[in-house]
Amino acid sequence: MSLIAITEVKKRFGDNEVLKGISIDIAPGEVVAIIGKSGSGKSTLLRCINGLETIDEGSIVVAGAQFLPDEVHLKALRLKVGMIFQQFNLFPHLTAGGNVMLSQMVVKKTPKKDAEAVARKMLDRVGLAHKFDALPDELSGGQQQRVAIARALAMQPIALLCDEITSALDPELVAEVLAVVKELAAEGMTLVMVTHEMRFARDVCSRVVFMHQGRVHEIGAPEEVFSNPRTPELRQFLGVQ
Amino acid sequence: MTYQFDFGWLIDSLPVLLKGIRITVQLILIGAVFGVALGIACAWVRALGPKWLKPVVATYVELIRNTPFLIQLFFIFFGLPSLGIRMSELTAANLAMIVNLGAYSCEIIRAGIQATPRGQFEAGASLAMTPFQTFWHVVLVPALQRIWPALSSQIVIVMLGSAVVSQIAAEDLTFAANFIQSRNFRAFETYFVSTLIYLALAILLRQLLAGLGWMLFPRKASR
Numbered sequence: 001m002s003l004i005a006i007t008e009v010k011k012r013f014g015d016n017e018v019l020k021g022i023s024i025d026i027a028p029g030e031v032v033a034i035i036g037k038s039g040s041g042k043s044t045l046l047r048c049i050n051g052l053e054t055i056d057e058g059s060i061v062v063a064g065a066q067f068l069p070d071e072v073h074l075k076a077l078r079l080k081v082g083m084i085f086q087q088f089n090l091f092p093h094l095t096a097g098g099n100v101m102l103s104q105m106v107v108k109k110t111p112k113k114d115a116e117a118v119a120r121k122m123l124d125r126v127g128l129a130h131k132f133d134a135l136p137d138e139l140s141g142g143q144q145q146r147v148a149i150a151r152a153l154a155m156q157p158i159a160l161l162c163d164e165i166t167s168a169l170d171p172e173l174v175a176e177v178l179a180v181v182k183e184l185a186a187e188g189m190t191l192v193m194v195t196h197e198m199r200f201a202r203d204v205c206s207r208v209v210f211m212h213q214g215r216v217h218e219i220g221a222p223e224e225v226f227s228n229p230r231t232p233e234l235r236q237f238l239g240v241q
Numbered sequence: 242m243t244y245q246f247d248f249g250w251l252i253d254s255l256p257v258l259l260k261g262i263r264i265t266v267q268l269i270l271i272g273a274v275f276g277v278a279l280g281i282a283c284a285w286v287r288a289l290g291p292k293w294l295k296p297v298v299a300t301y302v303e304l305i306r307n308t309p310f311l312i313q314l315f316f317i318f319f320g321l322p323s324l325g326i327r328m329s330e331l332t333a334a335n336l337a338m339i340v341n342l343g344a345y346s347c348e349i350i351r352a353g354i355q356a357t358p359r360g361q362f363e364a365g366a367s368l369a370m371t372p373f374q375t376f377w378h379v380v381l382v383p384a385l386q387r388i389w390p391a392l393s394s395q396i397v398i399v400m401l402g403s404a405v406v407s408q409i410a411a412e413d414l415t416f417a418a419n420f421i422q423s424r425n426f427r428a429f430e431t432y433f434v435s436t437l438i439y440l441a442l443a444i445l446l447r448q449l450l451a452g453l454g455w456m457l458f459p460r461k462a463s464r
Contacts, residue, residue, distance in 0.1 A: 052363055071371060078369040089364035093382040093459050103368035106378055135459055148364075155368060 003028045003190055004049065004081075004159060009058035011044060018044050020214040021058070028158075031191045033201035033222070036211035037237060042194045045211070046161050049192065050081045063158055079107075082152030086164040088144040090136040096123060096147045097132040100154045107155070115154075122150035126180050142173030146180055153184075160184065162193035198238075202226050210234050250425040251434065261417025262438060264331070268413060269400040269446065271335050276342025276399070277392070281381070283347035288354040289376055298347070305344035311405050313337050318409045334406035334413070342399045349391050353384035386458040393450040397443050404439075414438060 002025035011019035018041045026032055034042045047053045049060055051067055051074045060067040065076045090099050100119035104110040110118070123129050126146040136144055145165055152160060162181065166174045178200050185191055185204050195201055201208055201222060208225040210218040212233045218225055229235045251258075286298045305313065317340075318333040328336070357380050365375030385392070407416035418435035422428050 050367055052366060074366075075369050075371070078367060083363075083367035085360055085364065085367075087358075087360050089358075089360035091361070091364070091379050091383075093386065095459075102378055103365075103370060106374050107369045151368070 002026055003030075003063055004192070005059075005061045006045075006049070007059045007061075009045070009048060009060060010056050011041075011048060011053060012056050018214050019048070019055075022214075022216055023058075024209060024216065024219070026159075026190065026192065028190055029188045030207060031185045031205045032193070032207045032209060033205040034192065034194045034209045034211060035196070035198070035201065035237070036217075040211040041214045042209075042211045043163055046083075046163050046192060046194050049161055050078050050083050052083070075107075079155065080157055081159045081161055082155055082157035083161045084145070084148050084152055084163065084165045086167050088136070088141070088148045088168070090144055090147055090151075092136050095133050095135055096128060096139065096150075099136070099147055100151045103151070104154055118154050119150070122154045123147070125153065126150045127176075140173060141169045142176045145169065145177045149177075149180055149184075159190035159192065162191060162195070164194050164196065166195070166197060198226070210237065212237075244429075246430060247427060248430055248434075250421065250427060250430070254421045254425070257417045257421060258414075258434075258438075260412060261414035262442070264412050264416075265400070265403060265414040265442065268331075268334055268338060268403050268406065268411075269396070272338035272342055272399060272403070273396050275339045277346050277350075277396070279339060279343030280346025280350050283343060284350035284354055285376060287347065288351050289372065302344045302347050305341055306348070310337070310341055310402055311408065313341060314406060314409060330406070330409050330411040333409060334403070334411040337406070338399055338403060341402075342395065345395050345399075346392055349388050349395060350384065352391075353386075353388035354380060356387055357384055382458065386454070389450075389454045389458070393447060393454070396450060397446055400446055401439065401443060414442075 004024075004026040006022055006024045009019055009022045010017065022045055024032075034045065036042045044053055048055050048067070049062065051069070054069050055067065062077055062080045065080050066073060067077055091102065094102060097116065097119045100122055101112070101115040104115040104118060105112060120129060120132060123132055126149055128143060128146055128150065131139060131143060131147070136147070139147065165181075166177050169177065174197070178197065181191065181193070182204050205222050207219065208222045209216055210225060218229065218231055218234050225234070226238065229238055229240065283298045283302065286294045287302070314333065314337040317337050318328070318330065321327070361379055361383075362375055365379045366372070370378070403413060404415040406413050407419060410416065414435060418431050422431040425431065
């Protein structure tokens with residue numbers, strides 16, 4: 001039984017069809033990397049999974065929550081999947097702790113005391129318990145991204161979507177974020193990540209999806225995809241002959 | 242020049258002057274609080290609100306921003322009674338200031354909202370917040386922080402503009418100055434004193450708004 005079922009999804013921006021019929025089934029606990037050139041539709045696909053983009057055809061179902069573009073269905077879907085962004089998108093007027101507490105209190109109506117306890121636990125989980133009272137401005141990029149992960153985790157999602165979460169980071173800060181993601185994967189969290197970290201994809205992911213021109217061009221276990229690319233497009237993307 | 246300055250009238254006129262100051266302060270406090278609240282509501286409509294409400298708010302904003310404050314005041318105080326809507330001078334003055342500041346602050350606050358990075362809305366949405374919850378809890382405070390200096394200036398402008406409410410006999414500071422001057426015929430001294438009082442009030446108001454901003458918006462601990 002798949003946790004995330006993406007069936008024949010099509011998406012157009014005006015005349016430009018960016019997703020031309022995508023079907024992927026993701027099982028609970030899977031860690032899926034989506035790779036591909038820019039413009040291949042990988043970020044758009046990820047954004048469709050939690051309803052930041054609408055879809056024109058096909059269906060997306062996450063653990064029984066169907067993606068329909070009304071507030072009730074969107075909320076149900078988004079409670080199941082968390083999302084981490086390339087640019088962190090922390091709320092600048094709230095402390096790290098406040099960032100992690102806000103949606104619990106606003107969406108789940110969790111009492112402040114309980115929300116704070118959860119926030120402390122989640123920040124501890126990403127190694128930032130001591131930064132509870134720091135503003136986003138006072139944190140490094142890597143720390144901000146880890147707060148963003150804690151913020152998503154506080155909503156207890158069953159899957160996390162990661163949209164190039166290390167692309168905006170200085171090279172020396174990439175490792176600390178990937179370490180957190182790796183730990184989540186080891187704990188059994190279902191992860192779908194658009195990434196350019198090929199080594200990470202190879203080491204941690206259970207499956208790799210190569211997207212090309214709005215289609216799933218190749219899909220398979222990382223050893224297969226990376227060691228034995230079947231199509232010229234993937235060979236060219238990976239830089240192998 | 243043989244004019245002899247005389248400020249002796251000040252002592253006798255102090256109660257009138259103080260009452261005028263009280264009314265002016267009261268007008269601007271009520272005007273600022275409700276005017277900015279109205280401005281926030283209108284800015285939400287214009288930037289993010291339902292489509293059908295947008296033309297209503299746009300009409301209101303353009304109507305107020307393109308007509309003189311004095312005419313707005315006259316319309317409320319002298320015009321509305323024809324429709325059976327009567328109010329005291331002070332209520333009319335309050336209402337006119339709220340309506341006026343509401344329109345101007347709407348446009349200022351809207352600029353702050355529209356400068357919000359898209360990622361903030363997306364982060365709110367991805368955490369299952371509704372668009373309004375995202376606006377209220379995520380977007381509003383940084384938006385206000387962005388435009389706080391401009392909004393503060395507008396509030397001071399409205400405070401100074403409140404001088405015209407004396408024209409409908411609302412007993413504000415300008416009304417008091419006119420009243421005193423018509424008794425003592427000391428125009429220079431009377432308006433000199435009231436100028437100083439307006440100056441002091443404006444500086445005080447700016448300080449108050451700066452302090453409010455300091456409380457409302459987060460600061461780095463290291464600063």
